[in-house]
Amino acid sequence: MNDILGLITISVAAITTTVLYEDWKEEGSMWLLVLAFLNTFLVLWFLVTRH
Numbered sequence: 001m002n003d004i005l006g007l008i009t010i011s012v013a014a015i016t017t018t019v020l021y022e023d024w025k026e027e028g029s030m031w032l033l034v035l036a037f038l039n040t041f042l043v044l045w046f047l048v049t050r051h
Helices: 002-027 030-049
Strands: none
Touching (some): 002 030
């Protein structure tokens, strides 16, 4: 169950990060880039702490 939840979380975060990055390229807005980095950090933190 935990692995499935992890996969879902990572998938959602990856999609969100991609969308944010695409928006950032068009808008050039700094907070979108910060959000994308935060998202990536959360995924990495999740991967490290779930075991």
